[in-house]
Amino acid sequence: MAGTDRRFRDSALPQPAIILVRPQMGENIGAAARAMLNFGLGEMRLVAPRDGWPSESARAMASRADEVLEHARLFETTEEAIADLHHVYATTARGREMAKPVVTPREAADTGVGRVRAGERVGILFGGERAGLDNDDVALARAVVQVTANPAFSSLNLAQAVLLVSYEWRLAALAAGKATTMPPAPEEAGPVAEAAQMTAFLDFLSAELDAAGFFHRIADKRPTMLRNIRAMFHRADLREQEVRTLFGVVRSLSGHRQGTRGAKGGEKGG
Amino acid sequence: MAGTDRRFRDSALPQPAIILVRPQMGENIGAAARAMLNFGLGEMRLVAPRDGWPSESARAMASRADEVLEHARLFETTEEAIADLHHVYATTARGREMAKPVVTPREAADTGVGRVRAGERVGILFGGERAGLDNDDVALARAVVQVTANPAFSSLNLAQAVLLVSYEWRLAALAAGKATTMPPAPEEAGPVAEAAQMTAFLDFLSAELDAAGFFHRIADKRPTMLRNIRAMFHRADLREQEVRTLFGVVRSLSGHRQGTRGAKGGEKGG
Numbered sequence: 453m454a455g456t457d458r459r460f461r462d463s464a465l466p467q468p469a470i471i472l473v474r475p476q477m478g479e480n481i482g483a484a485a486r487a488m489l490n491f492g493l494g495e496m497r498l499v500a501p502r503d504g505w506p507s508e509s510a511r512a513m514a515s516r517a518d519e520v521l522e523h524a525r526l527f528e529t530t531e532e533a534i535a536d537l538h539h540v541y542a543t544t545a546r547g548r549e550m551a552k553p554v555v556t557p558r559e560a561a562d563t564g565v566g567r568v569r570a571g572e573r574v575g576i577l578f579g580g581e582r583a584g585l586d587n588d589d590v591a592l593a594r595a596v597v598q599v600t601a602n603p604a605f606s607s608l609n610l611a612q613a614v615l616l617v618s619y620e621w622r623l624a625a626l627a628a629g630k631a632t633t634m635p636p637a638p639e640e641a642g643p644v645a646e647a648a649q650m651t652a653f654l655d656f657l658s659a660e661l662d663a664a665g666f667f668h669r670i671a672d673k674r675p676t677m678l679r680n681i682r683a684m685f686h687r688a689d690l691r692e693q694e695v696r697t698l699f700g701v702v703r704s705l706s707g708h709r710q711g712t713r714g715a716k717g718g719e720k721g722g
Numbered sequence: 723m724a725g726t727d728r729r730f731r732d733s734a735l736p737q738p739a740i741i742l743v744r745p746q747m748g749e750n751i752g753a754a755a756r757a758m759l760n761f762g763l764g765e766m767r768l769v770a771p772r773d774g775w776p777s778e779s780a781r782a783m784a785s786r787a788d789e790v791l792e793h794a795r796l797f798e799t800t801e802e803a804i805a806d807l808h809h810v811y812a813t814t815a816r817g818r819e820m821a822k823p824v825v826t827p828r829e830a831a832d833t834g835v836g837r838v839r840a841g842e843r844v845g846i847l848f849g850g851e852r853a854g855l856d857n858d859d860v861a862l863a864r865a866v867v868q869v870t871a872n873p874a875f876s877s878l879n880l881a882q883a884v885l886l887v888s889y890e891w892r893l894a895a896l897a898a899g900k901a902t903t904m905p906p907a908p909e910e911a912g913p914v915a916e917a918a919q920m921t922a923f924l925d926f927l928s929a930e931l932d933a934a935g936f937f938h939r940i941a942d943k944r945p946t947m948l949r950n951i952r953a954m955f956h957r958a959d960l961r962e963q964e965v966r967t968l969f970g971v972v973r974s975l976s977g978h979r980q981g982t983r984g985a986k987g988g989e990k991g992g
Contacts, residue, residue, distance in 0.1 A: 462872055487882070492872040516875065558893075600893060602732055602762040605786065612757070612885055619886060623828075623870060657971075666974040680967060688958035697950060701927075704936040705975040 462492030465625045466568035469575035470614060471497040471533050473589055476581045478503055482513025483611035484578070485520035491618035496524040497533045497575070530577065530589050535648035538572035539564070539689075542585055542593035543613055545606055552683055553595040557617045560597045561624035569628065572644055576617055581610055591679045592647065594686050645695045653695050653702075654682050660706045732762030735895050736838035739845035740884060741767040741803050743859055746851045748773055752783025753881035754848070755790040761888035766794040767803045767845070800847065800859045808842035809834070812855050812863035813883055815876055823865040827887045830867045831894035839898060846887055851880055915965045923965050923972075924952050930976045 470488055475481050475498065485496060498505060505526050511518050527533035534540050541560050542552075555563070564574045577593060579585035590596060599608060599616055608616070658678050661667065667674040690698070740758055745751050745768065755766060768775060775796050781788050797803035804810050811830050812822075825833070834844045847863060849855035860866065869878060869886055878886070928948050931937065937944040960968070 462874075486875075489875045490871050490878060490882075492875075599889075600896065601760050602892070604732075605756075605759045605762075608760060612760075612882070615882055615885065616889060619869075622872070626870065660975055661971065664974045664977065666971065677967065680964065681971065684958050684960060684964050684968070688954050690954060694950065694954050697947065698954070701931065701936065701951065702975060704934040705930055705972060707934065 462494075462622075464629075465492045465622065466565050466628075467493060467495045468564055468568065468621060469495045469497050469533075469537060469573070470618070471499065471530070471575050471577045472501070472580075472610070472614075473499040473530055473533075473577055473585055474502060474580040475578075475610060476502045478507035478509030478511075479513045480581055480610045481507060482510040482515075482517070482521065484614040485510070485514040485517040485524075487611050487615035488618050489517040489520050490615065491622035493618050493621065494520050494523060496520050497527060498524055499527050499530050499533045501526075502580070530592055531647070531651055534575050534577075534592060535646065535651070536573060537575040537647050538644045539567050540575045540577060540593045540647060541595050541597045542577045542590040543579070543597045543599075543617065544590060545584055545598070545601075545608070552590070552593065552687060554598050555595050556600055557597055557620040558624070560595065560617070561620035562628075565621065565624040565628050573646075578610060578613055578617075587679060591682050592651075592686070594689060642691045642693045645690045645692045649692060649695050650686065650690070653699055654685060656699065657681070657702050660702055664706060732764075732892075735762045735892065736835050736898075737763060737765045738834055738838065738891060739765045739767050739803075739807060739843070740888070741769065741800070741845050741847045742771070742850075742880070742884075743769040743800050743803075743847055743855055744772060744850040745848075745880060746772045748777035748779030748781075749783045750851055750880045751777060752780040752785075752787070752791065754884040755780070755784040755787040755794075757881050757885035758888050759787040759790050760885065761892035763888050763891065764790050764793060766790050767797060768794055769797050769800050769803045771796075772850070800862055804845050804847075804862060806843060807845040809837050809844045810847060810863045811845070811865050811867045812847045812860045813849070813867045813869075813887065814860065815854055815871075815878070816868070822860070822863065824868050825865050826870055827867055827890040828894070830865070830887070831890035835891065835894040835898050848880060848883055848887075912961045912963045915960045915962045919962060919965050920956065920960070923969055924955065926969065927951070927972055930972055934976060 470484070470493060472481060472484060475484075478501075481498070481501060488494065488496060501507065503509075505524075506521070510521055514521050525533075541555075541564065560576070564576070567574050576597065577585055577589055579589065597617065599606075599613065601608065658681075667677070670677070685698075688694075740754070740763060742751060742754060745754075748771075751768070751771060758764065758766060771777065773779075775794075776791070780791055784791050795803075811825075811834065830846070834846070837844050846867065847855055847859055849859065867887065869876075869883065871878065928951075937947070940947070955968075958964075
């Protein structure tokens with residue numbers, strides 16, 4: 453089925469994961485698949501589609517792009533959907549009150565294509581039809597993608613948002629392809645941390661903060677503060693080695709190695 | 723109706739005429755109106771819509787963009803629809819065997835915006851859903867606009883083609899300068915931390931790490947590790963408020979250590 457795969461996506465194109473988070477109507481998932489394939493993108497991921505999966509209405513709307521749907525991967529949570537990715541963008545209609553870089557689809561495509569060509573895995577989150585991504589989803593991303601629309605009439609439907617991002621991705625990829633051969637930045641610093649490693653660290657940090665009573669007198673602010681703390685670390689674009697260091701830092705500060713160090717201390721003392 | 727006109731289109735934006743030639747479904751005309759207004763365009767012209775005009779299904783689909791429909795002008799032929807225009811583009815899915823310049827939406831927008839700003843009137847033709855523009859329509863245009871899509875799956879629906887062209891038009895207009903309503907990045911997150919505050923935090927962190935014995939078995943690596951830790955936090959481009967949060971985080975984590983192990987530390991020290 454080489455011919456099929458040929459059509460299913462442009463194998464010459466660096467591929468990002470297009471991640472639809474809690475989409476509602478199957479028709480819109482199908483339309484998003486068409487929009488992706490229009491620009492040669494084939495890697496779709498779905499987080500908890502409201503009406504279940506697979507979806508007949510998605511397939512009917514996708515028409516000849518049904519191969520994108522057949523290859524789509526299904527996840528229960530956004531964390532799981534991005535676990536193997538190195539760099540995640542969140543598409544939002546309006547700016548959020550989060551200290552994250554806000555980029556245009558064009559900027560995201562330029563950077564994203566560069567990252568994929570350098571060997572990283574990139575994903576772009578799109579929210580459901582009604583309310584878009586929630587703040588917890590956005591917190592998982594390194595940057596927010598915002599379309600420069602008419603401020604008085606800015607809401608795009610899901611497939612249109614996917615269309616614009618896919619369109620810019622294709623143009624950026626074609627431009628990068630022409631530009632010359634791979635410019636793989638010498639990664640002296642080692643590989644960028646995958647989302648799963650970041651999540652593990654941030655979960656560990658919040659557990660330690662809970663244990664330390666950090667939220668003791670501000671329990672109502674816990675979700676916001678955790679989101680802000682996550683955002684800071686995401687923004688730093690950490691390497692694997694750096695996340696390991698941060699694990700050590702938190703472990704050390706919180707005396708998590710109490711057993712080891714206690715014993716040693718005991719030996720010394722004794 | 724100044725307020726209405728405000729929303730109806732971005733009056734600061736140089737406006738091209740978006741001309742739908744023999745569109746079929748009212749829904750698609752409504753969706754095209756939405757796509758236009760998403761990027762601030764308001765001048766729609768219709769050539770012989772199949773199902774007559776006005777159209778209830780167009781209005782229903784347009785929703786809040788119905789003002790674009792109300793201002794739409796109706797013509798019987800493409801010649802009449804473009805009679806007052808200086809420069810006309812024809813949007814096609816594939817190249818035609820016609821000796822006309824073929825440009826991308828981006829190139830068309832760049833040139834088109836320039837022409838409108840120079841006082842010309844510009845129009846962009848879009849064909850009907852089934853077969854697009856016929857050769858006689860294309861012959862009326864000075865140039866052909868062709869979207870750089872996946873050659874194996876290139877057909878865009880009418881509203882999507884209008885969306886991409888309108889999107890590029892807006893970006894070109896904003897880049898050209900005069901139309902900017904660019905959202906000034908709202909610094910909800912507060913001011914960026916000054917270097918002195920960063921230094922204070924990083925000094926505090928390294929003192930706490932020393933106290934926790936973080937460098938105990940790796941004393942020779944201390945300078946390098948501290949440099950790396952500093953680099954991570956600097957890279958995150960932290961806000962003042964965020965640095966205060968981090969102070970709290972470190973204080974809380976290490977206070978936890980002191981709290982549970984304080985007695986032991988005291989014994990050691992004594």
